[in-house]
Amino acid sequence: MSAHLPDVEAWDLPDTTYAILGLLTFGERSGYDLTKLVNQTIAQFFFRPAKSQIYAELRRLVAKGYATEREVAQQVRPDKRLYAITDEGRGALRSWLDSSPTGPDTIRSPTLLKLSFGGLMDRPTLVSLIEDQRRQATQNLACYEVLDAQLSEAGLMFASMVARRGIAHERGAIAWATQVLEAFDRESDAT
Amino acid sequence: MSAHLPDVEAWDLPDTTYAILGLLTFGERSGYDLTKLVNQTIAQFFFRPAKSQIYAELRRLVAKGYATEREVAQQVRPDKRLYAITDEGRGALRSWLDSSPTGPDTIRSPTLLKLSFGGLMDRPTLVSLIEDQRRQATQNLACYEVLDAQLSEAGLMFASMVARRGIAHERGAIAWATQVLEAFDRESDAT
């Protein structure tokens, strides 16, 4: 029974797939175009798939019927394949966007991992580990702030919100690093 | 020439490997023990390898000479293999800890990814996306705070520092979410 129901099915693809699908809503693109896009968009800061993966996702989108592929011959540049989102694809994207719950954020922090074993490090190394972290966060913060200003100005509200999450993140990192460094200072004094 | 120099070689293993190696400094453990350890230690919050990966890393550590393996027969429980760090392993761990630069933090945030395509969502869905995020962050914050208190009390300074990074992170998330929700409110009013 219910053989004519549209397959309820698989919106359970990896996030990466939907990211690419989402970018295709901006228009027909090649794998190369998309690679540049992800490296330029804010997507960059919290999500940066390798290009070979982008190509893999494009193949999958076509297989699923979420995008169409068409070959374009070029004389001076290598031939390319352009991908365009289909109505099916738009539908899938929408239902992913609407789906809930959304997965939790995950952080990979080599710094925190090293710090966990801080007992095995000597003090100067530890201090520079945290100082590096703070320096990096300070730089990132500056980038995000410039970006946010540009995006706001351009009226790209959502992109700007994402950039602001970056700002919040880096401020948190800086405050934390400062606190940790102070703790080290106090400890040294107490010796 | 220089055939007798000790292989300068590979401290360029994945962080996961060093994480396991680091845990082995607490003593001889089985894969099962380590699995529990990573799920209990603070490591949990920013780093949570699957157990099958832990077993894979243990095999690699043995192959590298960074750990030794010994089989222990048990009658009532299944037999097990215990792994112990070697001096070589301690050396490798140290040089990883001391090495710099440390890789940058990376964040995977499905919420931010969805928000990037916020233009395709309707307002209520967007709002609940952010509200969910804030709710989640609030819960995490509570966990971290309890944890930090316990760790501080126990004198586990480094673990406590890591927990505090979690606290900073979640506070940032909450502040950001609040700001975004206010922006949505203002927008609705302005209609």
Place this chain on the structure above:
DNA sequence: GTCATCATGTAATCTGTTACATGATTTC
């Protein structure tokens, strides 16, 4: 002229996740 960069991608590898297996022991 050499080297970087644009413009397109594929192939090989490796990391990480989910699913599978198994037998004893406690819990309800």
Place this chain on the structure above:
DNA sequence: GAAATCATGTAACAGATTACATGATGAC
């Protein structure tokens, strides 16, 4: 006695990174 948990892992698969390839064009 059925269901959950302890205790120990392996196997299969999927996601992601790095390395490889190729030819033009612009920079120095």
